[in-house]
Amino acid sequence: MLRVTITISLKERVLDPEGQAIEHSLGNLGYHEASDIRTGRIISFTIDETNYSRANQKVAKMCETLLVNTVIENYDIAIEDQVEDE
């Protein structure tokens, strides 16, 4: 079993209205030091696969078909051994 973490971020030239809203709210609270705020998402899961390369291929396919909007988003896949709970 492997643990997959997908980090999804908006492409650089894509507007980030959520980031702008956060920047605005931080400003209202007196935090004016933050700028160029960008938001992203993380999806992590356990995959029933032992081979890193095969897991990576499968996950890339999941990203392309469902998880990521590749028109406006980039993604990065990290795979590591599943740490078993005690």
Added chain:
Amino acid sequence: MLRVTITISLKERVLDPEGQAIEHSLGNLGYHEASDIRTGRIISFTIDETNYSRANQKVAKMCETLLVNTVIENYDIAIEDQVEDE
């Protein structure tokens, strides 16, 4: 200038309906290998501060007051030097 990346995830015992929805959708597409899907968010920004420790303190305060719902979410702060665009 420093670049801050905040990674926000749901606490372990908190239900993740978005993760469940993704698991369901992946299953519908024939991907049954993924289980225990958890989702999270990333917020990154540039902070007008040069001292790592002061930046960390400020960002922690931003998290506690606005960015993170500490009742159900954990957060992790990473700070690094801002890489200037060419």
